[in-house]
Amino acid sequence: MNYNLMREFADSWGLVAMALFFAGASVFVLRPGSRKLADEAARIPLQDE
Template structure:
């Protein structure tokens, strides 16, 4: 393949594929079951040491 053929592919189908993948990941993260519970647990990670110390 020549440079121009690869460039044309990257500008069209590869860009479309990456966009679809990105949208799919965003939808998966926002609408999966129990996503809110996992996010709540993750945001409390920095404070777990404080809970163990009794503060």
């Protein structure tokens, strides 16, 4: 593979892959119930056991 072919691939499908990853991460973070899980994870370092 030469440089130009790899660049064309990254320009087209790389952008699509990054957009899909961003959309998936956004849905994962903004899903219902994620606030409770995030609060629980934030309290882990403060727990004495």
